Amino acid sequence: MLLHLSARFDPQRDAASWLAGQFLAAAPRGADADNLLESLETLHIVNVERNGNIIYTLKGIWGHTSIGLYDPNSKTNEHLYTFEKDLHVISCSVNNEKTLLAVSFLQSTEEARTDLLFQPVSKCLTLLIEICPVNDVKVLKAVDSRIRVQFLYPVAEAHAFPESCLLLISEDKYVEKFDIRVVKEGHAAVIENSSHLLKEKIADDFIWIQWDTLEQRLFYIVPKGSRDILNCVQFYPDKSFTLILEVPLEISLTDTGLKLVNLDYDYYQRQETGPQPLNLQVFTSEKGCMCLCHCMAPVNPGEVSYSVFFLHKGCGKTYTVALERMDSLQVKDLLFLNLDYYVAVFLPGHFLHLVNTQYPDLMCCNFFLTGEDAKINGLHKSAIVSPLKSVVLDLSTGRMFTLEISKQALLQFLWNSKLDGDRMATLHCLLLHVGSTTESETEIIKWISENISTCFTFDPIQEFIIASLYWRMCPEAVNLDKHLPYTSLVCWNELIPGITCTTHIISLPVLKVQNCKGFWGKLISILECVKYDESHVRFNSKVLWREWEKLHLKKRTEVKGITTYMATVFEYAKKVHSNFNTWRTEGRLVPLFKDEDDQQQLLTGLMAVQLKDHLMRHLPYVSKKRIEEIAVDYVSKLLDLTYRIMENVWKKYNLDSWVFSLGQRGTSNEILVFHFMCRMLHAASGMCLPLPPGFHTLHTGLGVRCLPLYTLLLYIDQGVLHLTETCILKLLKELDNTEKKEKLKLGTLTRLPEAISNKIGQLPNHPVGSTTVVRNYVKLLFEKLRNKWPNMLLVDRSSAQIEFLPLNYLVTILTEVDHQGQVASVERGTVNVRLVEEVALKHTTMLLGL
Incomplete structure (x- = not known):
């Protein structure tokens, strides 16, 4: 299994012991461990805040509904509030300072008539509660439509803010923001002027909405004329917000019911039957990528189709997968999960598709897995949400997991893969997710040495060097990743078995605000590169x-x-x-x-x-x-x-x-x-x-x-x-004067590049001490000379004196030079080759009249 789940929050592991102490302190007489286990089964997560804190509800056997908080960093639990009645909590959020708690819940009509606290009687009540300590309860909304609540968290948490901002998202298709100022009165945190809270409308008339918990963004889609428009509102630490993006969508969406992404933790509502809302999500990555994923209604039975629109690249891809079998799983069970560099498309029991968001043009950078490779640790429930990047929550069990790409599974997959596309995807994933470390690179090199001849569509040495350099160098400077090559491939035309893909061009988004920093600045930079030919932007x-x-x-x-x-x-x-x-x-x-x-x-x-x-x-x-x-x-x-x-x-x-x-x-x-x-x-x-x-x-x-x-x-x-100078010198020095070695030395000498030949020929103590090599070398030089001056062919070859004239003159000149003491004797192995060459050629050409 390529993806591995590790428990981030498990009620039995992380909350049971703490809840046992709370249970024994507050339980009536006669309560035992069985009652505690029964209470644990009612634990449901109702929100995950930006700092990772998990808010959950627990129903006691005595008819109470408690709200608790688990901090994964300190691994501690904290009691926030208790309602002395059995409530169906829809949504819950706590502010960054843990002084205010917002709760939205359903109440039956019979209970509301007997309770004078929550008037007027409404199906859904939204409360704002002071919990530091518990001082006051304020009704924010009393309506029949369901309300979701979400406190804004400052992106920079260097100091506490005296003001809290609360979003109310209604199924009546509007979003409001409440500004709440908290003041200290002794040891208590009290809402200032609670009867006149500042309220501002953020959006309305949308058919789909998504909350980005980590980046504090609100995405929503509104119909406008004949097209649907994707909007994004960015919230900032100083309470301000900006409509920063409007993108016309290339798809037509049907309003079959409001879809809330990362705002809907209501497990019970998910079990209700009825028209399925849009299966659509927006994912962003820290590199500036923005993708919109959409699962379409099936056209042909036995097939599932989904689209990924790479808004940062101006293109979209629609994937169609033929299912091997039909079972109880439906299109609604298709999950989109954010793994930052990848979008994971998961249909339990059928396939797992990891789409590379940075480089959508190369399908070989994607994983498409079936069978055992496509399993995710037995994750098969339909009640799955992904509140944070690389995090999945099973609402039916109350367990939350961190989703990771396993290094060992990647290495095993690399060794077992038979398709070049899988090998390419694994190689890049190892360098990207595991990191371009010495250990990972060593493992890849081992694989390359064994499989270098089995890759047909790419060179594994080239790809390893280019990809490893890319992932090593990217952190060196801002936007450097846009100007370095990330692959050795120019294009990829191979098909991935089991999946068909069609590509379409979409309009590039235009940001309504320029001179942005952070994610939006990176997105603008990518869009600027896409406007021009990327082949000119990247080093080629x-x-x-x-x-x-x-x-x-x-x-x-x-x-x-x-x-x-x-x-x-x-x-x-x-x-x-x-x-x-x-x-x-x-x-x-x-x-x-x-x-x-x-x-x-x-x-x-x-x-x-x-x-x-x-x-x-x-x-x-x-x-x-x-x-x-x-x-x-x-x-x-x-x-x-x-x-x-x-x-x-x-x-x-x-x-x-x-x-x-x-x-x-x-x-x-x-x-x-x-x-x-x-x-x-x-x-x-x-x-x-x-x-x-x-x-x-x-x-x-x-x-x-x-x-x-x-x-x-x-x-x-x-x-x-x-041939290099060092190699030739060692060759001439180390080899003996046997006939076989002489042929080897002669063959290399006659093939020397001109620059090296000039250097070696001018060495006065050059170790060419064999007359055989010298004779053959000069003979070959004269053969080249005859090719250069064809008139030499007119010389009468009947005369042995003329036919062997170069060699005769060579021996004569060597003897004369040796007697003159200009160079050492041939037998001692030091002949000035350049001098011999010049003298022999000069005398021969003079004799022949050339």
Whole structure:
């Protein structure tokens, strides 16, 4: 099971012992433990406040109705008030200071006629009670329609507020706000001027309403002309409020009965039969996402359809699921649960769909689970509400749970998944919810090393590096998440078995208030990005590719003016490498050489420079110094992740004590590591990602040990292996002069890049001491010369003297130079290759008249 429930409030665990003490103190004679258990069965939660406090009612055997409060932080219970009669409490709320209690309850007509306290006689009474201590009771409403009550809580709770604000939400479709000032009279908290409370209308004529407990927002839908309009009122700590959002909806809603979300804890009313109200909810996340979820009436039997409108992205998706069987569960049992980054769509016994709210364009970021994977710890009751993010409440049992995505279940699901979509969703979820930690990344790398060849629609190495970098770097700066790539994929066209999806464009919401902070500021920022092409907003490897090619072209053609820019690029490469701390003397497992690979240095510095420039264009309010730090840190962490992958693969194949030596043949484990490094190189090349210094030297060294000569040279020709100066020097120094090794050295020498060839040729003590290598090397040079000057083919080849002229001149020149003492003798193994090459070619071309 991917989702795990942990009890946040259990009456038996959290309230029974405290209630036992209260019961024994107030119970009449003859009451026993059975009476207490009977009372516990009547415990029902009637509200969950913003601070997490749980308000519940309990009916005693002596006909009383008590209201208690459980604080999950201190794990203590508190008695708030007791009615000396059996009441059906509809709604209840306590203010932040616990001085006032608002209660709305139903009373039978017979009871009301005999009770003079609650006059006039009405079906529903709403009371405001002073409880610090109990001083007075004020009737706020006496009507026949049901009333819900909710105190506003300040978002900032640094100090207590002398004024309390109370919302009254009526089923007659209006919302009022009461401003209540509390004054101290001795040890008592008393309502000031209780007969003239300030009252203000917030909304009316709505067909649906939802209270956002955590963020203190009121969403409601009103019909306006031919369209339904979603409104949002934001309440602030200073008692003010603002109609901050109006969004025309792309769906037509039928008024089948008022639906109250996060305001309706009345378990008994939920059991009543009749037309089902709208199954619709709005969810927001701390990243600025806003989604509207709607379950539609079934069109075809055996199917269920629901829509998720991503208001922050200007798109909506309608999902249709064919049910394998029909049972007592109906569409009304479909639950929408807020998991912040995900919206969980749960139909007990059938499926669980986790919709990624940040990236709705890629279906592979969603989970669609059936069978055992779709169960939630036996949660199957229809009387389920979700008062807070990642919290579910079972009204039938009075138990409240925290809903979490299980890390162990995610890892198990990753290993067991056969579909690329499930693997992608799990990988991102692990990095997002569990966090991009060393432990989680190690587990993912283990999975990658075992399954790298089983993924067909994405490269797991690319996706791990890009996604891990994204979740690591997002907290570094505001809005940075909108400008970094979060996936290696451009699009996803694969279908998810068991579900069909259609996408439609919707209008972007327009906020009525600008210059907002917090959630609304983030939403505005997202909407601004959506208005423009996101491919230009996010850092793109295609741009890096273009700059990389330009830089190579300029470097080859030596265009003027490139010196300063190149110097800047290499300077950033030095910053990245100094920040990339893999050169520690202790604990370094992979034997990377700290060699100077110009190509990788160039790419490393270029990526840092390009990322810096990109962020400076899109984050003008962040200082240049901070952006430079972010760019260098990003590339450094990229190199670190690559090294971490190599390190874990090194451990897996027991190469802990591996010594870089080219004179021995590779083991079976080394062959496996070599091919894994080939996949790493392919992944990096595909997204123009730099590799750690020494990667190519180590990779080529493994190739020398593990590949036959023909295959090795083919890999070099096709660009799989990149020759470096360090590798060539070790190759020429460590290999002996056997015929097989001579062919290997000759093959690599003739394939050297020009820059490296020039460096090696100019070394005076270069360890090329074999006349065989020298002769073959010069022979190949002359073959290239004949290809360059076809007139050489006109030379009469019948003469052995002319046919072997280069080699004859080579031996002659070597002898003359050796006698002159300009270089050491050939047998001692130090020949100036560049000098030999120049002299031999000069004399030969003179003789041939070229």
